Amino acid sequence: MQDSAERRPSFGKKFKYHHGALKPALLAAAEEILVTQGLENLSLRALARATGVTQAAPYSHFADKDELLAAVAEAGFQRLALQMADEATGQPDARGRIEKLIAAYIRFAVANDQLFCLMFGRELAEMKNYPTLAMTAGKSYALISAVLARRAGVDAEETRFQTLAIWSLCHGLAQLIMDERVEVGQFGAHDIDGFVRRAVGLFAAQLG
Amino acid sequence: MQDSAERRPSFGKKFKYHHGALKPALLAAAEEILVTQGLENLSLRALARATGVTQAAPYSHFADKDELLAAVAEAGFQRLALQMADEATGQPDARGRIEKLIAAYIRFAVANDQLFCLMFGRELAEMKNYPTLAMTAGKSYALISAVLARRAGVDAEETRFQTLAIWSLCHGLAQLIMDERVEVGQFGAHDIDGFVRRAVGLFAAQLG
DNA sequence: CCCTGCAACTGAACGATGCAAAGATTCGTC
DNA sequence: GACGAATCTTTGCATCGTTCAGTTGCAGGG
Structure with missing residues (x-):
């Protein structure tokens, strides 16, 4: 040839x-x-x-391999935030929105496992070198945080705690599923939405 | 020279x-x-x-770089399980044990971040190729699972759900701290134990 | 219209890495 | 003491990220 x-x-x-x-x-x-x-x-x-x-x-066009990867990851974060926002629209209460946000997050991780690995992997640990990446990456977190913050009668400190707890739960499950350390369906509901609904239920008292 | x-x-x-x-x-x-x-x-x-x-x-001595890394990771899992078990001994109730187990897990991740990255990273994603690794890696999960399973009056299905939820929360927080996507101390308690106690409190109703 | 300057791309090279193959050296064992 | 197996060295290959000196094409000024 x-x-x-x-x-x-x-x-x-x-x-x-x-x-x-x-x-x-x-x-x-x-x-x-x-x-x-x-x-x-x-x-x-x-x-x-x-x-x-x-x-x-x-x-x-790219100074580095890392810069290229950062650009790919940023596009991924953009899509992730979009999908989350899409699914959450139309939900009447905070609980419903949170459930949809988390479910979308986990579904994204499962559907785009390699991209998710890149986005949350170690190769971009120096994310601070790419400010736009960090900003885009924060959007998903901000979506959850915003829902929780917009409630009445819950002080800021409690909101911070809940946001972090939900975010950890969400992110941890996504990681575990991706690493195949856990099988979705091992719990009763047999699907992601079932687990998410149940997990969010733990916060039910405060979510109203 | x-x-x-x-x-x-x-x-x-x-x-x-x-x-x-x-x-x-x-x-x-x-x-x-x-x-x-x-x-x-x-x-x-x-x-x-x-x-x-x-x-x-x-x-x-090692067929592969992966085999070498797998051996290092396995030693890490061993230490992790040991530290968790150590901290949990002497706790009277299930809730105390769970709190200690999780706190130890997160402290391990923070103290040995590079090792933790290796243990839960993508390079050993084909963990199935190393059966002893998979077995050792399961010990930490088993510790939490065992505490929850040993309760009276909670059916197996509910136990499975709680185990996975707690495990996700725990693992997710560890990841987020390591990736510096979150700062311990941003919530009121200003330390890991505080957050863990509070998070475990979400399951308080079932933990007795 | 040509010339000049600049951005995009080529071609070749450097050092580092994982790994394979073949030879050298030592150890355990009869 | 000899021999086979285990251990370690030497050499070499393919790939990778990155750099650098050129080549090509375009745009704007004379």
């Missing part, structure tokens, strides 16, 4: 030395590799190969 | 071609590197360097 014919995706008109839209193409290819081959097989070189450019090309 | 003098730890009597106790030495060096330089800098080559052997020597 000759190089110029094989490695070039043959852009419509004529041979293009410049790719033109490499940055979004890289991000798209990254997500694709993530779901098809897993996070451990997502290398910059494989990414460049999939996009039809040289291995050094990504460095024109 | 000449090689034979520098790279060899100079075992008491005379120069030894065979290290003699490479396997435990590797495991010890691995934990050392883990705490001093982090999981991402724990390479087989660095390990061999630290132990004073050639880069291929570890392969006489």
